[in-house]
Amino acid sequence: MSERLAVLKTYKLFIGGTFPRSESGRVYQVTDAKGGWLANAPLASRKDARDAVVAARKAFGGWSGATAYLRGQVLYRVAEMLEGRRGQFTAEVAAGSGLSKAKAAAEVDAAIDRWVWYAGWSDKVAQVAGGANPVAGPYFNLSTPEPTGVVAVLAPRESAFLGLVSVLAPAIVTGNTVVLVASESAPLPALSLAEVLATSDVPGGVVNVLSGRAAELGAPLAAHRDVNAIDLSGADAELARELEVAAADNLKRVLRPRPGTSWTADPGPERMLALLETKTVWHPTGSLGASGSAY
Amino acid sequence: MAHDNASAFTYAPAPESRAVVDIAPSYGLFIDGEFREAAGGKVFTTLSPATEEVLSEVAQAEAEDVDAAVRAARTAFPAWSALPGAERGKYLFRIARILQERSRELAVLETLDNGKPIRESRDADLPLVAAHFFYYAGWADKLAHAGFGPDPRPLGVAGQVIPWNFPLLMLAWKIAPALATGNTVVLKPAETTPLSALFFADVCRQAGLPRGVVNIVTGDGSTGAALVAHEGVDKVAFTGSTAVGREIARTVAGTRKKLTLELGGKGANIVFDDAPVDQAVEGIVSGIFFNQGQVCCAGSRLLVQESLHDELLDALKRRLTTLRVGDPLDKNTDVGAINSAEQLARITALARTGEAEGAERWSPACELPDSGYWFAPTLFTGVTQAHTIARDEIFGPVLSVLTFRTPDEAVAKANNTPYGLSAGIWTEKGSRILAMAARLRAGVVWANTFNKFDPTSPFGGYKESGFGREGGRHGLEAYLDV
Numbered sequence: 001m002s003e004r005l006a007v008l009k010t011y012k013l014f015i016g017g018t019f020p021r022s023e024s025g026r027v028y029q030v031t032d033a034k035g036g037w038l039a040n041a042p043l044a045s046r047k048d049a050r051d052a053v054v055a056a057r058k059a060f061g062g063w064s065g066a067t068a069y070l071r072g073q074v075l076y077r078v079a080e081m082l083e084g085r086r087g088q089f090t091a092e093v094a095a096g097s098g099l100s101k102a103k104a105a106a107e108v109d110a111a112i113d114r115w116v117w118y119a120g121w122s123d124k125v126a127q128v129a130g131g132a133n134p135v136a137g138p139y140f141n142l143s144t145p146e147p148t149g150v151v152a153v154l155a156p157r158e159s160a161f162l163g164l165v166s167v168l169a170p171a172i173v174t175g176n177t178v179v180l181v182a183s184e185s186a187p188l189p190a191l192s193l194a195e196v197l198a199t200s201d202v203p204g205g206v207v208n209v210l211s212g213r214a215a216e217l218g219a220p221l222a223a224h225r226d227v228n229a230i231d232l233s234g235a236d237a238e239l240a241r242e243l244e245v246a247a248a249d250n251l252k253r254v255l256r257p258r259p260g261t262s263w264t265a266d267p268g269p270e271r272m273l274a275l276l277e278t279k280t281v282w283h284p285t286g287s288l289g290a291s292g293s294a295y
Numbered sequence: 296m297a298h299d300n301a302s303a304f305t306y307a308p309a310p311e312s313r314a315v316v317d318i319a320p321s322y323g324l325f326i327d328g329e330f331r332e333a334a335g336g337k338v339f340t341t342l343s344p345a346t347e348e349v350l351s352e353v354a355q356a357e358a359e360d361v362d363a364a365v366r367a368a369r370t371a372f373p374a375w376s377a378l379p380g381a382e383r384g385k386y387l388f389r390i391a392r393i394l395q396e397r398s399r400e401l402a403v404l405e406t407l408d409n410g411k412p413i414r415e416s417r418d419a420d421l422p423l424v425a426a427h428f429f430y431y432a433g434w435a436d437k438l439a440h441a442g443f444g445p446d447p448r449p450l451g452v453a454g455q456v457i458p459w460n461f462p463l464l465m466l467a468w469k470i471a472p473a474l475a476t477g478n479t480v481v482l483k484p485a486e487t488t489p490l491s492a493l494f495f496a497d498v499c500r501q502a503g504l505p506r507g508v509v510n511i512v513t514g515d516g517s518t519g520a521a522l523v524a525h526e527g528v529d530k531v532a533f534t535g536s537t538a539v540g541r542e543i544a545r546t547v548a549g550t551r552k553k554l555t556l557e558l559g560g561k562g563a564n565i566v567f568d569d570a571p572v573d574q575a576v577e578g579i580v581s582g583i584f585f586n587q588g589q590v591c592c593a594g595s596r597l598l599v600q601e602s603l604h605d606e607l608l609d610a611l612k613r614r615l616t617t618l619r620v621g622d623p624l625d626k627n628t629d630v631g632a633i634n635s636a637e638q639l640a641r642i643t644a645l646a647r648t649g650e651a652e653g654a655e656r657w658s659p660a661c662e663l664p665d666s667g668y669w670f671a672p673t674l675f676t677g678v679t680q681a682h683t684i685a686r687d688e689i690f691g692p693v694l695s696v697l698t699f700r701t702p703d704e705a706v707a708k709a710n711n712t713p714y715g716l717s718a719g720i721w722t723e724k725g726s727r728i729l730a731m732a733a734r735l736r737a738g739v740v741w742a743n744t745f746n747k748f749d750p751t752s753p754f755g756g757y758k759e760s761g762f763g764r765e766g767g768r769h770g771l772e773a774y775l776d777v
Contacts, residue, residue: 128442131768133749133751133752133753133767134751135747135749135751135752136426136749136751137747137749139744139747139749141749141751141752143752143753143767143769148757228758237549240549241548241549244544244548244549245545245548245549247544247548248541248542248544248545248548249541250713250758250759251537251540251541251544251556251558251758251759251761251762253762254548268444270777277738277757278738278753278755278764278769279732279737279738279739279740279757280738280739280740280752280753280754281732281739281740281741281742282739282740282741282742282744282747282752283728283742283743283744284743284744
């Protein structure tokens with residue numbers, strides 16, 4: 001009796017909640033650490049990147065307008081779905097990154113826990129980042145954080161799964177929508193994460209995942225007039241400089257790469273805060289006169 | 296002689312004395328605690344825009360001078376950043392107090408060099424300047440409790456470039472948080488308004504501020520560009536036009552320099568048909584004619600609900616006829632001079648474009664002085680979103696009036712701009728205020744008020760109005776390594 005032949009997965013992009021192939025029809029070979037063939041990943045084009053921005057913009061109003069409680073539950077749901085697929089992700093991370101099974105499992109566990117960590121932030125960050133301002137006059141004055149909008153994220157080249165989650169979750173938890181460019185050499189965990197997001201109540205378009213060349217996809221995203229911010233974690237120094245120059249066209253918020261970032265360390269709130277705007281609202285308080293309660 | 300009503304209520308001139316300020320015939324650069332000539336020996340003049348009288352001659356700093364200033368700031372940095380926060384704070388408290396003591400002098404100086412009404416420099420600029428230093432003085436020894444970690448560190452040398460519309464106030468917004476957090480600074484004031492920054496150097500001297508902690512380099516755009524590009528600068532802060540802001544963002548790309556930008560705006564002032572009309576009119580006037588409209592957060596687009604349009608415009612025009620345009624030193628003046636011939640030409644050209652594109656132009660009858668740079672308060676009706684004057688920042692006393700029918704339309708029109716600095720909402724309905732405020736993509740939303748500022752209150756833009764916040768706890772972040 002012959003051994004059963006495995007069913008291989010066709011990896012696809014994730015745009016607007018659907019799984020298209022690249023409009024260009026291109027793919028590239030993804031290999032394991034030893035150069036063995038793992039899969040053909042879509043080699044996304046500039047057009048795919050632009051389509052992803054359109055999808056992200058379309059999703060922004062609904063996602064940013066959702067309650068913080070709801071966004072927190074959706075992120076927690078992502079952790080729940082991942083927990084059930086630990087084995088699959090451990091195998092993909094091990095193969096793609098050349099990690100031992102144990103180390104890959106530890107990375108997947110840390111990534112799941114990171115989703116839980118950020119899920120809890122959804123309805124707390126406004127109290128940490130905002131507040132009442134004691135202005136010298138009869139005005140109610142309140143500053144609140146709001147998501148900046150559509151964020152392009154070049155996922156870290158190393159740490160293809162924990163690093164990926166560590167840049168994605170802080171962007172979306174506050175209501176931003178994201179166009180994510182997966183690690184060029186190890187895109188499979190990102191493409192599989194899209195399947196998890198699609199079944200985790202994350203509305204279509206909130207996260208869009210592209211695989212391909214960071215330089216080819218980074219350029220149109222950095223120059224795009226409808227992208228509000230760009231996280232350059234996955235760019236080398238030269239590409240990061242080029243993309244930062246392009247990003248100046250519409251004054252994107254830019255997160256520069258920080259070489260040597262430890263993805264296992266406590267991330268702190270910085271990545272969330274960097275993708276938030278502060279809105280300050282003034283209103284006159286009027287006056288009830290001089291008499292008041294003695295209490 | 297019989298008086299008719301108009302002449303019975305005319306004002307006699309009430310000029311503020313300029314004897315309180317002693318402007319020297321020339322000023323050098325303030326570097327390492329001393330005034331010195333520019334290495335190249337070049338100078339330029341600064342004028343009173345109300346009279347075109349030359350006020351003084353100021354040094355033109357070039358790359359060599361900028362380098363000397365940055366080196367002085369670098370040398371001063373270790374000791375300044377190592378001072379206990381409480382001691383740094385005491386220097387800032389001293390500065391705040393001296394600014395209060397000298398506020399009349401500085402208000403007159405500001406009005407002379409900038410052209411803004413003395414009523415504004417005296418009642419808005421100077422009080423806010425002192426308050427800003429007072430506010431950040433108190434943060435200097437409390438940084439560990441500001442939410443940026445237990446021991447947030449300063450960045451180093453801050454290169455700061457500021458505009459001409461609020462010269463001393465923008466200096467305060469830049470220097471106070473930078474010093475409180477332990478940075479040292481090199482500041483370049485605007486080419487047309489260098490004097491109050493040079494007087495501030497003297498305030499630093501009186502306060503006993505250690506040499507090199509604050510350096511002032513005067514000059515034109517090339518001086519600012521040299522400062523921004525200097526390798527010894529760790530932090531760049533700029534307030535000014537979006538075009539220059541873009542250029543700066545390109546310059547600092549790929550460097551370690553932390554950047555904050557406060558740029559242009561095209562603020563929508565939205566008036567619903569249930570708004571208190573008289574208060575709204577005051578808010579519209581303050582929104583676009585305060586400081587001759589040379590305000591990045593000006594309410595330069597009036598969005599009025601269609602059913603209120605005629606009534607509001609009648610009331611607004613009536614109010615504009617009572618604005619007093621003229622001598623900025625006169626205490627009764629509401630609208631002063633445009634800051635420079637260049638700015639006047641820009642405003643004039645954009646207003647002409649408004650007419651050429653078919654909007655209807657209106658100004659109250661008002662006599663403008665013969666010399667100096669003047670532009671009568673102006674409003675355009677029949678403006679659509681396609682008009683240049685509805686899209687481009689004019690930075691002058693020119694209001695574009697558009698209409699809307701529903702709150703959704705108001706939001707769509709208000710947000711239909713690459714800018715996102717300010718917005719105004721006028722309605723008596725509380726829930727509508729909050730719903731609108733939540734949907735406007737702007738950093739500051741004034742509801743039933745406009746153009747209010749406070750050192751405790753974060754200010755700054757969305758989108759192409761820049762990034763980073765000035766004021767409040769948020770303002771500390773721009774100067775900390777976080």
